[in-house]
Amino acid sequence: MGLSLTSKEVKRALEHPELQGKKPFGRGRYSLVFDNADAVLKLTVDRGAVDLQAYLENACQSLHTLPKIRRVVGEIGECAGQPLWLLEVERLDKLVAGTPQRKQALRLKKIQHGINGKAIAESYFRVAELTCRHMSVSSEIDEQWSNTFRLLADYAAGKHHLGCDFHPGNFLTRPATGELVLNDPFEDRTH
Known part of the structure; x- marks a missing residue:
């Protein structure tokens, strides 16, 4: 709806x-x-x-x-x-093509490759956390995202009505700092 x-x-x-x-x-x-x-x-x-x-x-x-x-x-x-x-x-602002933030969003989106899009959110974000950890152990940015995915998975634990809404259109930037932000990471399947 x-x-x-x-x-x-x-x-x-x-x-x-x-x-x-x-x-x-x-x-x-x-x-x-x-x-x-x-x-x-x-x-x-x-x-x-x-x-x-x-x-x-x-x-x-x-x-x-x-x-x-x-x-x-x-x-x-x-x-x-x-x-x-x-x-x-x-x-928040939309991503602009060719910017480092857009490239980072597309890189994070690759985490989704091979993960069943119908998976419940908890499973999805657990896999994303592990994948992100293995992408680049030395990157502070990857560590931030890995922690984000862990917290999202913890939040979604047992909430089987939550699906993932993880796609490039849900990545935005914070105008003052240029930080990449994931907006609306969940889809409530009860609607």
Whole structure:
């Protein structure tokens, strides 16, 4: 179930004070993204982003490789029986062809080669962690990504409804630093 601007539920959610008068400039399968000065507002049915953030906070982990949720505005409606969440997330930029970040994203994407795309997320990220560790033991960047994949696998443990959403389109960059960030690493198969 994707989000449609023409659905009654989404139209009702767009009446929320923080979304009034804003037009989406981006979208994902389960989300709409709105400009909000130096951040973005993300309207989503994907509870995973909220749960992942809480998991990382409880694990006392701050990863530079995942987007920072500045605040969870909260559940502001419902769409097809699923809660609609509004989040304020740091602003990230799309990758630019030929940049070191794009090359790194494509290199990390190669980890996926040979892994069953239907695998549950835990298995997928465990394999990604091990593959990344063996790609280059001396690289600090590979170590960061290996740790990211380990934490994502730990988070996904036992959550068989989570699939992987690991593709080049989900890699973005942090404007201030140029760091590569993996956005929305999971796909909730209950939608």
